[in-house]
Amino acid sequence: xxxxxxxxxxxxxxxxxxxxxxxxxxxxxxxxxxxxxxxxxxxxxxxxxxxxxxxxxxxxxxxxxxxxxxxxxxxxxxxxxxxxxxxxxxxxxxxxxxxxxxxxxxxxxx
Amino acid sequence: xxxxxxxxxxxxxxxxxxxxxxxxxxxxxxxxxxxxxxxxxxxxxxxxxxxxxxxxxxxxxxxxxxxxxxxxxxxxxxxxxxxxxxxxxxxxxxxxxxxxxxxxxxxxxxxxxxxxxxxxxxx
Numbered sequence: 189x190x191x192x193x194x195x196x197x198x199x200x201x202x203x204x205x206x207x208x209x210x211x212x213x214x215x216x217x218x219x220x221x222x223x224x225x226x227x228x229x230x231x232x233x234x235x236x237x238x239x240x241x242x243x244x245x246x247x248x249x250x251x252x253x254x255x256x257x258x259x260x261x262x263x264x265x266x267x268x269x270x271x272x273x274x275x276x277x278x279x280x281x282x283x284x285x286x287x288x289x290x291x292x293x294x295x296x297x298x
Numbered sequence: 299x300x301x302x303x304x305x306x307x308x309x310x311x312x313x314x315x316x317x318x319x320x321x322x323x324x325x326x327x328x329x330x331x332x333x334x335x336x337x338x339x340x341x342x343x344x345x346x347x348x349x350x351x352x353x354x355x356x357x358x359x360x361x362x363x364x365x366x367x368x369x370x371x372x373x374x375x376x377x378x379x380x381x382x383x384x385x386x387x388x389x390x391x392x393x394x395x396x397x398x399x400x401x402x403x404x405x406x407x408x409x410x411x412x413x414x415x416x417x418x419x420x421x
Binding site for chain 1: 335336344345346347350358360361394396398399400405406407408409412413414
């Protein structure tokens, strides 16, 4: 079974760009899609990126996703930071028999 | 619009069995290529996948919980259930049910979630 490792926290000022990484411990990051979820306090998570880089309808194009096979990691990039982006973010992927969530990253908008 | 709703006791005694049900409404449950999952989140901590079931009854469990978890489905009433045995304080969490894809042409995301239900393990 593999793990997904995220930084505990990231921060950025309004209007700036932040990147949250998600590193897969074993197996290729490219072998299974990576999803990203936003969770605000007291609410269920919502999808901001699915299948590595796809945005659900209603998610602003300030949110984008990518994968990097050389570092075996995925990234969530949020540009034009807004105060409303302050939340916890989780990456998620899977293999043939398991679903795995990263530990979560707290985004603070300064 | 698909909706999921968790239900069950909010308080369970140590060593007993936690039982929750997720009712699915607003969409087809059995004629679907999607999977149905339980996820939990201890207070102040991250998300943990517990397990998943397909409408046919095929199940997949987290290796760390496999010995204590059973997930079942009732397609006639559009609900699926979670049983977690021999609970301890470490099982105190918000429990979510959710729908997700898993390859096979469906969107590979947990795209619909219940609101979550808090379960406390305490005597």
